[in-house]
Amino acid sequence: MRLFFSYLSGLVFGIGISISGMANPAKVLNFFDVAGTWDPSLAFVMGGALIVTFIGYRFVLKRPAPTFASSFQLPTRRDLDLPLLGGSAVFGIGWGIAGFCPGGALPALGTGNPNVFIFTAALLAGILAAKLVQAAIANRAQAQA
Amino acid sequence: MIETVFTPFQSLGGGALIGLGAVLLMATLGRIMGATGILAGVLQPAGLSDWSWRVAALAGMVSGPAVVMLFTGTMPAIQVPVSTTMLVVGGFIVGVGVTFGSGCTSGHGVCGNARLSPRSIAATITFMITTAITVYIVRHVFGA
Numbered sequence: 001m002r003l004f005f006s007y008l009s010g011l012v013f014g015i016g017i018s019i020s021g022m023a024n025p026a027k028v029l030n031f032f033d034v035a036g037t038w039d040p041s042l043a044f045v046m047g048g049a050l051i052v053t054f055i056g057y058r059f060v061l062k063r064p065a066p067t068f069a070s071s072f073q074l075p076t077r078r079d080l081d082l083p084l085l086g087g088s089a090v091f092g093i094g095w096g097i098a099g100f101c102p103g104g105a106l107p108a109l110g111t112g113n114p115n116v117f118i119f120t121a122a123l124l125a126g127i128l129a130a131k132l133v134q135a136a137i138a139n140r141a142q143a144q145a
Numbered sequence: 146m147i148e149t150v151f152t153p154f155q156s157l158g159g160g161a162l163i164g165l166g167a168v169l170l171m172a173t174l175g176r177i178m179g180a181t182g183i184l185a186g187v188l189q190p191a192g193l194s195d196w197s198w199r200v201a202a203l204a205g206m207v208s209g210p211a212v213v214m215l216f217t218g219t220m221p222a223i224q225v226p227v228s229t230t231m232l233v234v235g236g237f238i239v240g241v242g243v244t245f246g247s248g249c250t251s252g253h254g255v256c257g258n259a260r261l262s263p264r265s266i267a268a269t270i271t272f273m274i275t276t277a278i279t280v281y282i283v284r285h286v287f288g289a
Contacts, residue, residue, distance in 0.1 A: 014209020020159020048160025098235025126240020
């Protein structure tokens with residue numbers, strides 16, 4: 001049941017991404033191109049997603065635990081640090097160059113479009129490279145301690 | 146550059162489904178619907194039970210376009226107005242950024258902002274600004 005609902009959640013998310021236009025780099029990049037071929041659709045995607053999630057989470061998180069797990073796994077940190085802001089700034093640069101973000105690209109793999117596979121392969125390489133750097137930084141910090 | 150049609154209702158409806166998927170995952174498994182986090186956990190699994198729900202969620206996401214085709218008769222449009230080199234370079238940069246930034250448009254942009262997390266709000270403002278600057282530079286300074 002746990003895996004069925006995980007699949008179903010991913011499917012609903014993937015259908016939403018597909019019909020919203022988030023999987024289409026032309027539409028995503030046009031949202032940011034106010035000085036050129038502007039398409040404000042993306043604001044409606046974010047608006048619709050935020051309204052539903054904001055209200056839905058209010059009800060869900062009032063419960064003591066999720067249906068198929070012992071507790072809610074929520075990030076608890078509230079501080080702003082350099083990795084968060086620097087990493088997010090870097091993410092935006094890549095998003096502006098390629099037009100795909102991870103949430104848009106993963107469902108888009110299902111279209112079979114080769115460009116999505118090229119982007120996703122590069123995305124995975126970037127994630128793995130960053131993980132290696134993070135591990136090296138953690139090791140050095142441990143060696144110094 | 147490719148002109149795209151403004152689709153307020155379709156985008157709002159699609160956005161609502163994105164939110165519904167996120168709420169369903171939280172209600173059933175207690176997890177954040179973040180593409181970055183789910184994918185990173187598949188690469189570095191913390192045990193079989195942790196790995197399996199992530200793979201199931203990814204399989205669900207990838208099935209999305211086929212279900213849309215079942216109802217509408219056409220695959221969702223994927224129009225790529227950039228070169229293959231830009232896809233590769235941009236993809237790698239996105240991977241590095243979301244790993245250090247602990248999330249992307251789904252984890253921070255939808256789930257984190259819906260929880261009013263200060264880290265997610267700061268992350269979202271930051272990447273929206275750098276994306277807009279990058280698109281401006283690529284299109285209007287270099288004219289790509």
